[in-house]
Amino acid sequence: MAAIPKATGGNGDAIGDGPDELTLLAERHLVQPWPVSGSIGAEARGRLEAGEGIYVTDAAGRRLIDGPAGMWCVNAGHRRQELADVMAAQAMELSYNSPWYTTNAPSAVLSKRLADHAPDGLDHVFYTTGGSSAVETALRFMQFANNVKGRPDKKLIVSRQGGYHGSTYLSASLNGRPRDHDWMDSAEGLVIKLTCPNPFRRPEGVGEAEFCDALVAEFRDVIEKVGAGRIGAFIAEPIMASGGVIVPPEGYLVRMRELCREHDILFIADEVVTAFGRLGHVFASQEVFGLDPDMITFAKGVTSGYFPLGGVMIAGRLFEELRRSNHSDAMFAHGLTYSSHPIGCAVALKNLDILEGGLLDHARDVSGHFQSSLKALEDLPLVGEVRGLGLMACVECVADRVSNNPLTLDLEVGKRIDTHCQELGLLVRPLINMCVMSPPLTISKSQIDDMATILRRGIELTTDDLVREGLWHG
Structure with missing residues (x-):
């Protein structure tokens, strides 16, 4: 893979030689989408360094399944030479x-x-x-x-x-x-x-x-x-x-x-x-x-x-x-x-x-396995419903099954699951109490199994956290 040219400052000197400096640059100059006023213009989000196929690599060198395919968009996968x-x-x-x-x-x-x-x-x-x-x-x-x-x-x-x-x-x-x-x-x-x-x-x-x-x-x-x-x-x-x-x-x-x-x-x-x-x-x-x-x-x-x-x-x-x-x-x-x-x-x-050369056929072929693999997560106590079609799905976690409305606690659930999953090798897009999955269409059935296994473990670890902290009792 070709080396990425170093960014330079106004004097031509190379900048961003280390992750800490890049984080500092982002915090000082980069405005991210959907910020809150308490950190607007002064935050650095998790940095990705590379991508290949269905995987991305973060700044810590971890190889992660790109669960949301960027923003629902990397359908043909990362690093397509053509x-x-x-x-x-x-x-x-x-x-x-x-x-x-x-x-x-x-x-x-x-x-x-x-x-x-x-x-x-x-x-x-x-x-x-x-x-x-x-x-x-x-x-x-x-x-x-x-x-x-x-x-x-x-x-x-x-x-x-x-x-x-x-x-x-x-x-x-x-x-x-x-x-x-x-x-x-x-x-x-x-x-x-x-x-x-x-x-x-x-x-x-x-x-x-x-x-x-x-x-x-x-x-x-x-x-x-x-x-x-x-x-x-x-x-x-x-x-x-x-x-x-x-x-x-x-x-x-x-x-x-x-x-x-x-x-x-x-x-x-x-x-x-x-x-x-x-x-x-x-x-x-x-x-x-x-x-x-x-x-x-x-x-x-x-x-x-x-x-x-x-x-x-x-x-x-x-x-x-x-x-x-x-x-x-x-x-x-x-x-x-x-x-x-x-x-x-x-x-x-x-x-x-x-797409016309076989990827559409592949997407249709693996979509049933994708949906059934994630649907199996409904046996987890924290999961209210798994729904989807094709290669897009949502795992909705519900803490309050009596009123069927998300609690304030649910605002953190998705982020907690995402944190655990990243440690295990999966990038999740948390939407409050929901985990959205829409991987690159190139994903294989075995890679779908890996995704579902990691997501299951991430939800289990989050459940353990909530129980241990006295925030949820199932």
């Missing part, structure tokens, strides 16, 4: 072009290949730099289209409690996770949030089919109360990822789509996580859920995290409607400096080659 080669080759061929007045070849070819994989009719793509900007683009397009059509009031956006759609102002306003809005402003007047479609948290005594009926009825009631003429879009992750890998009741998404079609509300499937193999297909909407949305947002796995890229697949009929309008001069005044970036699109094309 992806690195394409990145370098494209940089030497054409490193950048302005999408305002030129086009590059990789973006045009990628657009056709993505359209071939998308549900029928979704044959256009607008490229962005990531998931947040993809969602922002979809929403701004909805607003623009309704303005052109003479429907300036049809702008409200319906999302769900527990959902996550991004960090830009408008996309973040859709988020329905606990604590996301405690200290942050949002466009509250534009968003309506429906009940989280989490079967595990459904009312006691209510069956899953009945729960689904209630969720659909809630949306119908909102449409009747607010008026379809004011609702522009409904956005949903097919599986809520950061909300805890929430798999909705069977038929829920299709029924919500039917309501949208009935009332001329755009259905946006947020596939930032579920696309590019996470559920065994390039896009999961149609293949897994029988869903034909008006738009699909994507990012993350499109380049396996090797280069920032996202986008929105948009139904061609929506453009046809605009071209037939009486406002031929109306401008969709939206764009990004790095839209259609040639390096990102070239990497995405090679990533698609890898």
